[in-house]
Amino acid sequence: MSNKEILLFDTKSRKLQPLVSSNGKNLRIYSCGPTVYRDAHVGNMRTFLLGDLITRLAKSLDHSVEFIQNITDVGHMSEDFVEDKMLAQAKAESKDPFEIARTYEKRFHADLKTLNINPADSYPKASECIDLMHDLIERLIKSNNAYVGSDECVYFDAQSFAGYGAISGNRLDSLKPGHRFEYTEDGAKRFHADWALWKAAVGRSEMIWDSPWGKGFPGWHIECSAMSLHYLDKFVDLHLGGIDLRFPHHENERAQSNAAINQDAVALWVHGEHLLFEGRKMAKSTGNVVLVSDLKAKHIDPLALRLCFLENRYRSQMDLSWDSLKAAHLLLQRWRQKVQSWKNDKEVDQAAVQRFIDEIVADLRQDLDTPRALQKLRGIEKSETISAANKYQIFIAADKVFGLDLDRQPYKNELPTQLAQLLEQRVQARTAGNFAESDRLRDLLAENKVVVRDSKEGQSWDWLI
């Protein structure tokens, strides 16, 4: 294995596979993006971090990368479009559905930025790619992979695609109709596992478009096929997404794309595992949804979340908790302090530094083994034989991929004026030797989540988390 090769676990072959550029120029990467009908929660962020880590690593190894992530701003998430999520949210907020989409899209980008997740090269929107989807559907009808049903919807003929099920391990003959949701067989589909490529508008009046098959809106899976084939020029070296998209979304996307170009459209399928919060899957119905903004409100550095993610392998389920976030926050603060203290030392041994960096990068190239790489960093931090200057160089180099802003002063939310005044009063009380008063103020500040420390240099404070 060359020292620029990145190995990733491919869901379809169930093996580690090298990430290679099929056109010899750049790595073409596609990631399923958010549906912008609500704020993305930290579980979504874990999946989006996966794309960031891979692209940062690839770029640090001098690969050229083209990274596309879609924005789903068209409501087609449900078979039953009465419950469509985009339209339901628009109704709930009494707004135009596209206004909802733009609002949450903006917040999605803001959250990425907060977590140092570098932006993709482009974010095509489903609503702006309707023509691409039409072209693709027409092509699939011509090749006999799709048909117009008696209800004017266009369906993909699942049985027409021989390799169906290769990603998820599902087989068409074992897929039972109506497994989970009430499903009424109305006879419009020829086979229960066929899925809609284009849905007729019927009673819907918003978010619909003209099409060769009448007014309607795209099916759930077609946008990713259309966009990835178009924007990445008919081949994807790496396709990313959350584990739950493995089936049916990626299975169906694969059938559509491969049928359309009559060959494999994706080399590697890589899936990020789910994030649990305090033992349970993060979901609105469970009531344990955590947003990036919730971290800031608790005075936790949002990058502590990033560090928590890095401490776990991307394809293991991980259980996040306020305790683990707090621990990561404190580690981050400690590292930033140490990095600042190492900065002034100038005794760099470039060869030694490079050896450590190579070891860390080797861990990352091995299916993004971030926990192992972080363990190396902890070892380097504690080492008594590595000079401060070398430690500084190693941490800064590692941070290019980790993205933890290690060369920065510790994170701190701003202090409200009222609390700043209490701090000032405490300094005066202490100067006057009035320890009863200074202790009272310390308790008062603690009630307001501010912890006070005294040292030879004087009083300092931090948010209690």
Added chain:
RNA sequence: GGUCGGAUGGCCGAGAGGCGAGGCUCGGGACUGCAAAUCCCGCUACACGGGUUCAAAUCCCGUUCCGACCUCCA
């Protein structure tokens, strides 16, 4: 029912056949007006039953328990 993962000290969590990762909490000490922070010391675990091996948390077989997914979903 099917598929895929897990089970490691008070808690979280990494483990690549052979030196008990690391973090958090807790206890002791130094420091401090008292604290906090920091530093030092302490707390010796791998679900169960077999097997392979000189040597098993790690490999093999079986058992129990837990989780996720199985046509909304990152």
